[in-house]
Amino acid sequence: MRTIIYVLLAGFLLMTAASAGEYQNHSLLRVGPLSDDLLAEFNQRGFDVVEELPDGVMKVVAAAGERDDLTAKYGATVEIDNLEEYYRKGLDPSKPMGGYRTYSEMVAQLIQFHEQYPTLTHLDTIGYSLEDRPIVAFKVSDNPDVDEDEPEVFFNGMIHAREPMTMEINLYTIQYLLEAYPYFPNVADLVNTVEAWFVPIINVDGYVYNETTNPGGGGMWRKNRQYNEDGSYGIDLNRNWSFRWGEDEAAGWSSDIPSSEVFQGTGPASEPETQVLQDFMNAHDFAVAINYHAYGGYYNIGTIMPLVPGNPDNRLFLPMTDTLHALTGYTINAYFRPNRGCGGSATDWMYGEQGTKKKTYSFLVEVGASFWPAAELIPDECVRHAPVNLYLMDHARYLADRPSRMVTTSFTGVFETVSECTPDYDRSAVFTNAGTEKPLRLVVSMVDSMAVPDWYTIESCSVVVNPGESVTVPIHLSPTDLLVFPAYEGSRYGVGSLRLVASTTDAEPVIDTMEYQVLLYMPVSDADGDGLDICRDNCPLISNVDQADADADGVGDVCDNCVATANPYQEDGDNDGWGDWCDNCPTVANPDQADGDADGAADACDNCPAVYNPDQLDSDGDGEGDACEFIAGDANGDRQVNVGDAVYIITYVFKGGPAPNPQAAGDANCDGNVNVGDAVYIVTFVFKGGPEPCYPSR
Template structure:
């Protein structure tokens, strides 16, 4: 009996302790603090705390903290304000009263919504099926929408998926709205009908069902803040699924965390989690052109790379995608490291970067909602938010048919005869762009070539300004220079319009004044040998390869010059080639120092006359006519079906010499360059003895009297000139006449 009472007492104590522990856990509240970032030291101090960073603004970062983390922030010396004292209570205060989960769907309601869409549209929707299970055994569902949903057709495939992170509850709502938009408008809306008939849409509304369900149970009224899956790490729970993919997994501790309690904990290895294993197997089984991962929040469109501060080989295409998305939805656009922070082990980097076990897909992320919306937007914001992302979702589906058509066509390669003695010729070119073929070509003729220095004082047309501007703040020659701009997350360029023909001994020289955040923001001088297709940084007397913070891609300019300095960049490795030159300035998201000014750039090549001969040529040849003596340069660029223009082709030089010229004297029979008795002797021997003919022209070189024949009279004319000061041989005629 005593033993039984003891056991009962122990059980009761355990239950009381468990209840107490649960109450403590339930009572734990999270706050949002806005941390002021005024200096680089502030940024590094915040990073050292490993807090849950949720939004990055101009000179501040918002973090979510519990009581212990707030205490750590308090003693760090950083300036901050608590902007939300109890996040769950704050979220719930914005929900429509009387609705479970604050008007957001529970996990079972998400699945019911998928079922209802499939039931109502059996001809174009394949009902949901499980592609695998989560850590706790919950199925991860996918649906398919297409005109023949049960068949695999040779149509572009797209994969849209949501809720990597459990607290990002707007993302399943966005995909449910998207699926309903497609099914409700099929057959009546021409664009939707075309897309459903010519695409295969695969949609997964929740890839982290365990975390999503945990929030549902933990905060039935909505406002739960669990982010990761529910992996038991021993002393903590959860792996960040969007740090668990295999491409560049764990390459550093900035883009993910090795600590289990961190919100960006990457797991014990790449694809350590069942959820990412399921995604990996599914994506590898398909041939997706585009994959779209929905997240919240910050109103962003993100694309690779995330793991390092570099761009992909397809950056032009990603940037073109981003420009359209920005126009459609108003999102800020760029790689994660440029807009937020580096991210390694992400779905986007793996989706694009892994090209051995699967095809390359254009993997992108949309962060839905602004900082006021936060993770649980007010109920009345659900509709406008899901409608706003619809435009980008449809655009990505349209572009999947031919992604390369988003970017301008490749540049043509032209060739022509270098020297001609006629007033017309045929110019030829090749254009090997099968992804984005040209519809027509522009043909340009340039003349009046000069080589010199550009002091930026006049509008020369020598430069394409993308972020750089002409400034009067400071200059060396005159009153103007080029200025890089100063702001966060810049990637500004100044690119030469005309290719530079690199000669032996050439160096690129310019005057520079710069004040850039040392070790964080960098300027580069770059060269391209393929018309801007790829660029290489150049070393110079003001560059460094030290890389204390991972931001220097090589040969970077950073720190401060204090005054104007002459920069010199050797072009020895490019001698004999035509190169484009550009200046580029890249800044990160925090401290903004004054920037870079450039003046007196040399050598530059200019042409006083630049004429477009045609912009409607559809063949790969053009007949040039009406030329006079001179040096002419030709270049061609292609135009695609979207009226995008390629880079200019190589520049081809054609020298035209319509008027013959000679390098010899009339009457100089022996070709010595002077008149002497030897010329007379050669003529006499030729006329009377059958000796060698005058040279180099058998008639003109001996025709001293200009009568069109070589006779004894020519010998006498030469003798009279040499010994008696008579008329100059050939004075009455032009050697050119003998060349006709």
């Protein structure tokens, strides 16, 4: 497999130029508000609306072929004429793709991960694009070559070719899981009990096209590279899936006009990329999926099915969206474009298609604020989304046995955030058996991974609830022994779950069981295993049983960046590991704190690092200390050469007076020593017209 990929990659590097096609740039236009008639026509035409402002104004990313239509028919004004140029200017010109990985580099990275972690990873070509490039999927789990009976989660990016940050987020999460595995038991537990699959780039042809037309990054091609019958190129792969394909065409979210940025294709799953992904998901049992897009800063849980009033799955979606919002601050667009569906979208197919596979609780996220943010922003963006991916993996464990159909009941009461170090937690949950004809048995229990014996007490943990009746379940939780994984590295918070199960009391199959997830934010318990829970540990991630804190600033010595100086906030402006309050050079990173001449001025800050000059005098203000700019013969350092220097030398040599500083300043005749000869030389210079000190040797 590996060899095949290498060979294929080599081939593509040669192929790309030939497959480029006619290149056209994209523009950002401002449209509207439009009259109802014009809006209907606009929707029918199908444009890529990237932003909708409250007053009916829309921002549209348009291909060159659409621009004239938009300005002539809909009165659009051009905000950014050449988006490719606009984005390229924000990228580092010295780096290919502005610092984002290319398709080939992405594959090479996955190969490298696999070589480094063969027992935790599996690399698979799940199919081929229109132009015959491998669509590569990557699995992270224990026993990676076996399809174990474990919940599966699907992550992907770049179904749209101009959203490279989404590939980077996929790669970062893979890397995090693999690197954290040996160190964080909770991450290891996730990897061992869940099968995480990643397809960092779905639309490989589109991205390679952008690599070809805009090798410095900023390429704005979105669709795949299908040649359409009207001579245009490309089908929007996120309108081509076979759930409600083309159904909302008139509403404008997808289009049957080939040149449109949201062209749905000639039929459901007409494109090889779509077929590959649908086949892949049908062959697996993904409980949860998240589809990464850029940009916007929000989640979208599908446009047609979820969260329609009365959908019993709302109670499963809502706590998940609450958590996503809590982890990133992104908003939830449950009703994005209420009057327009998103026919043929991946997110809708994943959840809505329940015949060829079980339903997948699927999310779309629009990350960041740009198609091509500067590459320096990649790490922050990746770190922002990793906790979401970990959470979804964790949560998939409770959805793996999801029922294929739901009965109508309701459950209220314990959805909330618990603040840091809350000592105890008393809440109640109300369960109502509404709309069913059967008595239900309500069982409240911890999910398996949380089964710490004295973690909670629950009364009435198994009760029968008749149709139309409600019961109140008191719940007492103590955070002392919570077993949760940190929301992010070093976080004091974690995400835990409580499962309440209502099942029928007769012998019906388990398929009529209902499960409820209750998400609790709790302080992580003794993360470093030193026996002190996190609310009390003065160094929560490093084991320190003695809790020593010499300067009593609340930060344990093993964590303290100024062990002997009270600095509770641990400021470290130059980020060199030494707190500002004890850093011997707080403005320049100098982790070694070296001070070679032992004058108290660290070498990194010293204006004369090889000469002892605690006063750091710099009379001419040129940054070089006076001690380094000495005048030959100026033994006493008063910036003049006169008889006083001769006296100074005599005093030094014969009477144990202070040495010239630097020594060389006293060496008036430049013979390498300071002795009486230097005093004589100075006297001869001052009174008898002798040569200048060190003249002519310097």
